[in-house]
Amino acid sequence: MSITFNPLKVRMPHRSSLSFSLSNPLGAADLLLNGSGKLRGWGQPAPVDQALLYVRGFDPAAQRFRYEVNERFGGTNRAIAGMRSPVTLTAMLRFDLGPMRERQLLTQQLDRGRRREGTRIAEATFRGMYNGGGLLNPMATILRQQDSLRLSGAQADSIAVLNRAYTIRADAIWSPVAKEFAALPDNYDRDVVYGRYMRARKETIDLLASAGPTIKKLLTAEQLRKLPAFVASYLEPRYLASIRNGTATFTGGGMGGGAVFTGGGTVIMEATGGQRTIIRH
Secondary structure, eight states: OEEEEOTTTTTOOTTEEEEEEEEOHHHHHHHHHHOTTSOOOTTSOOOOOOOOEEEEEEETTTTEEEEEEOTTTTOOOGGGOSSOOOOEEEEEEEEOOSOOHHHHHHHHHHHBTTTBSSOOOOHHHHHHHTGGGGOOOHHHHHHHTHHHHTOOHHHHHHHHHHHHHHHHHHHHHHHHHHHHHHTOOTTOOHHHHHHHHHHHHHHHHHHHHHHHHHHHHHSOHHHHHHSOHHHHGGGOHHHHHHHTTOOOSSOSSTTSOEEEEEGGGEEEEEOTTSOEEEEEO
C-alpha cells in the first residue's frame, strides 16, 4: 500500500514527490490492535502443518520407534508460523533536478540543423508536432469514443462545439509559435525560446481548464467512469495546474509511473517496471 501526496495540496515544490509505502498492512493492523504479545497472525503466510507423527524415541525391547501424534496436523495457525512477513514503512522524497521534459524535447528538435547535424524542422512539421501544445485534447478523444460512451445527440453536438472552439483558439496560439521556431537562427537563445513555448503552453492549458467543468456537466456519472484515466485527468483543474509549468522527469505515482504528452497527439504512458504503452490519436 502506497500513498503519494499531491505537491500542490501540501505546498511542496512542483517538481518534488513525497510518498509513503507500507508493506504488509494487515500485519501492521495486527500489531497495532492486538499488541506484540497477542498477535493473531494477520497478513502472515499460512503454511499447512504436514507432519502427522513425531518420532519421540526408540524402544529397544519392542524394537520399534515411539511416535507422538501431531495435534496441529493440517493446521494453518499464522500466529505460530516460523517465518513471518515483516511490517515496513518506507518514506521516499524525490526532487527532480533535471530540465523539464518539454524543454529537453524542444531543445533537441531546434538544435537539429543548427547546433548539431541534421535537417531543420519545417514550419509545417512544427505545426503538426505542437498542435495544441502537444497536450491531449479530451474533447476529441470523447467524440471518438462516443459509441462506447453512448453519447446522446445533444451531448455529442455540445462537445463538438466546444472542441471546435478549442481547436481554433489553440491553432491561433501555436501557429505563430511554429513560424517563429522554424525561422530561428543557428545561435538562438534557448531561454527566450523556451519562455515563448511556456507562454503558449500556459494559454492552452488555461483553455482546457475552462472547458473541463462544462464537459463534466455534459457527461453522466457513468460516462465519466468509462473515460480512460489519462483522459479524465485532463478534465481536472488540479491535474492541469500540476502540469501547467511543464512535466517533471518523474510523474505519476510516487513509486514509478506516469505519462509523457509529446507533440503530434502522442501519449506515452510509462508504468513501473519499464512497461511503456504508446497511444496515438
